[in-house]
Structure formats: structure tokens, C-alpha cells
Amino acid sequence: MRATVLHRPRDIRCEEIADPKILFPTDAIIKLSATCICGSDLWPYRGLQEMNGPMHMGHEYCGIVVEVGGEVRTVRPGQFVVGSFCISDNTCPHCQFGFQSSCVHREFMSGAQAPYARVPLADGTLVPTSDVPSNELIPHFLATSDVLGTGWYAADAANVREGSTVVVVGDGAVGLMGVLAAKEMGAERIIAMSRHKTRQELARGYGATDIVAERGDDGVARVLELTKGVGADAVLECVGTQESMSQALACTRPGGTVGFVGVPHGVTLDGQQLFFGQKRMLGGPAPVRRFLPDLMDRVLKGGIKPGKVFDLELPLAEVADGYRAMDERRAIKVLLRV
Numbered sequence: 001m002r003a004t005v006l007h008r009p010r011d012i013r014c015e016e017i018a019d020p021k022i023l024f025p026t027d028a029i030i031k032l033s034a035t036c037i038c039g040s041d042l043w044p045y046r047g048l049q050e051m052n053g054p055m056h057m058g059h060e061y062c063g064i065v066v067e068v069g070g071e072v073r074t075v076r077p078g079q080f081v082v083g084s085f086c087i088s089d090n091t092c093p094h095c096q097f098g099f100q101s102s103c104v105h106r107e108f109m110s111g112a113q114a115p116y117a118r119v120p121l122a123d124g125t126l127v128p129t130s131d132v133p134s135n136e137l138i139p140h141f142l143a144t145s146d147v148l149g150t151g152w153y154a155a156d157a158a159n160v161r162e163g164s165t166v167v168v169v170g171d172g173a174v175g176l177m178g179v180l181a182a183k184e185m186g187a188e189r190i191i192a193m194s195r196h197k198t199r200q201e202l203a204r205g206y207g208a209t210d211i212v213a214e215r216g217d218d219g220v221a222r223v224l225e226l227t228k229g230v231g232a233d234a235v236l237e238c239v240g241t242q243e244s245m246s247q248a249l250a251c252t253r254p255g256g257t258v259g260f261v262g263v264p265h266g267v268t269l270d271g272q273q274l275f276f277g278q279k280r281m282l283g284g285p286a287p288v289r290r291f292l293p294d295l296m297d298r299v300l301k302g303g304i305k306p307g308k309v310f311d312l313e314l315p316l317a318e319v320a321d322g323y324r325a326m327d328e329r330r331a332i333k334v335l336l337r338v
């Protein structure tokens with residue numbers, strides 16, 4: 001099959017590789033219905049993440065099961081499934097506690113920017129639907145696999161409640177999904193921090209009530225002004241830089257919570273500031289598996305349209321153009337047809 005391989009920074013190709021096959025009796029092979037490029041794929045693409053040889057890219061996926069190993073019990077060939085970018089057994093103490101992204105058997109999915117992919121621990125990782133969904137729903141289901149699941153976790157970790165005042169730091173795809181999640185969870189006020197017109201419009205479409213274009217200290221001052229000097233109950237940090245994390249903490253009211261899902265790069269926190277600031281924090285890789293049944297149900301019923309976050313669609317063969325478009329911020333998120 002022809003699949004996506006990153007050879008070295010900025011050298012990404014769709015090229016012939018071996019078809020995936022069952023390696024363990026708990027594996028499944030799926031035929032992708034569609035796949036996509038993640039903001040986190042840009043870290044190795046930009047040379048900001050160490051590589052040990054060529055990488056088979058892609059960790060967001062949905063599709064039809066074509067083969068299962070001898071020990072797989074809950075999914076079978078022919079079913080449409082969505083799985084998390086974190087492989088989990090869904091039975092260990094961390095999984096049972098709702099933190100499947102810290103599963104004792106955790107692996108990170110790879111090789112999904114391809115026509116076929118191997119999913120380890122299929123029983124714990126994959127969630128099937130009762131029927132194969134229509135093509136119009138595929139982008140929305142695909143979004144649940146990571147970008148929506150991660151935005152949802154940001155809102156959940158930030159303790160968004162009915163009536164909450166929420167700030168979302170970051171207007172990438174995950175930030176936009178954070179806005180959607182906060183709206184679904186009943187937030188009354190959702191302040192999206194964004195400087196880009198098209199992203200501001202999408203944020204408003206997903207439920208943002210206010211837009212703050214300023215950044216850094218000016219952005220914090222604007223949020224405090226909008227909240228009568230109090231700060232937000234819940235802040236979703238969806239970037240992972242020092243500036244965004246500092247901004248998120250400074251926007252949070254005492255006793256409020258920061259949910260941080262941007263993978264930190266060079267972020268440090270000051271102990272004294274944390275002590276006197278009295279802010280709660282929870283973050284990390286999203287336990288998408290916890291949310292998948294609910295999110296898939298919301299997509300199926302048409303209540304949410306997370307797939308609107310894909311603003312560029314390309315055939316898999318043109319994956320390199322997709323990476324360039326996201327790298328240059330010409331696209332928010334790229335869907336790849338397989």
C-alpha cells in the first residue's frame with residue numbers, strides 16, 4: 001500500500017510500504033474511511049522532535065474492520081469503528097479510573113495516514129457503531145478520534161459546568177473543539193483568544209460569546225476586564241508554549257481550573273506563583289477512550305458537527321501539500337481521503 005512516511009524534517013512522502021498485518025492476537029486491521037493531519041504531527045515535521053529513523057505518520061482514524069486477531073472479542077470484520085490515538089486495554093486500574101491515556105499498556109497509535117492500519121489492543125481501544133454511518137458523517141466521526149476528544153478533555157479537566165465562564169487559549173483545531181465542548185457542557189460565557197478572522201468565525205459558530213485578539217499581558221488584561229476583574233472559572237490551554245500557559249494561569253480565578261492539553265515545549269512553572277495563585281490544574285494526553293461512546297453518539301444524532309474544523313481536503317497522495325498548508329497556517333486541519 002502507499003502510506004505516509006516522514007524521512008527527515010520537511011521530507012514527507014506518500015510511498016509504497018508493506019501492508020500492515022496482525023502481529024498479536026489482540027490486534028485488528030482496519031481499512032481507513034478517512035484520516036487527517038494533527039497539529040502534533042508538525043513537531044517532528046518541523047524538526048522539533050527527535051526521530052529514530054523514518055516515521056510512519058498518523059494517529060487519528062476511523063474505518064471498517066477487515067481482520068481481527070484470535071483473542072479479539074468486541075469488534076468483528078465489517079464493523080465501523082473509531083479508536084483513540086492512545087492504545088489502551090480499558091481494563092487496568094488507570095483505565096477503570098477514566099485515564100486510558102495512562103493505561104499500563106499504553107502505546108501511541110501510528111501509521112494511520114494510510115489506507116490500512118493495525119490497531120493494537122483492539123478490544124480496549126476501538127468503539128464500534130451499530131451500523132456503518134453515511135459518508136457525510138465520516139469527518140465528524142474522524143474528529144472524535146483525537147481533536148474533539150482532546151478539546152473535550154480540556155473542558156472536562158478544566159471543570160466546565162453549567163453557567164461557567166470559560167477562556168480558551170489557542171485557536172487551532174483543538175482550541176476550536178474546546179469551544180464546542182464548553183458550549184455542550186453548558187458554559188454561559190466562552191471567551192476565545194484568537195487573532196485570525198476565519199478562526200474567530202468558526203469559534204463563534206461553535207459557541208464563543210467573546211473574542212480576545214490580544215495576547216500575553218494585554219490578553220490577560222482584556223479577559224480580566226471582560227470578567228469584572230475576577231478571571232475565568234475554567235481555562236482551556238490548547239497550545240503548549242510558555243506564553244500560552246502563563247496566559248492561561250493568569251486568566252484563571254482563584255479556585256478555578258486550567259485544563260492543559262497543548263503538549264508543553266519549554267514550559268516551566270513557578271512554585272510560589274502556583275502556591276499563592278490557588279489554581280487547579282489537570283492536563284496531559286486526553287483519555288479519549290473515556291469520551292468516545294458519548295461523542296460518537298452525539299455525532300450520530302447530529303447534535304455536534306466537529307468535522308467543520310477540516311477546512312482542507314486532499315487525497316492521501318498529496319499528503320505533503322497538507323503538511324505544508326498546516327505548517328504555514330493556511331489550513332486549520334487537513335482531512336486526507338484514502
Ligand SMILES: [Zn+2]
Nearest residue numbers: 090092095103
Ligand atoms: Zn489500561
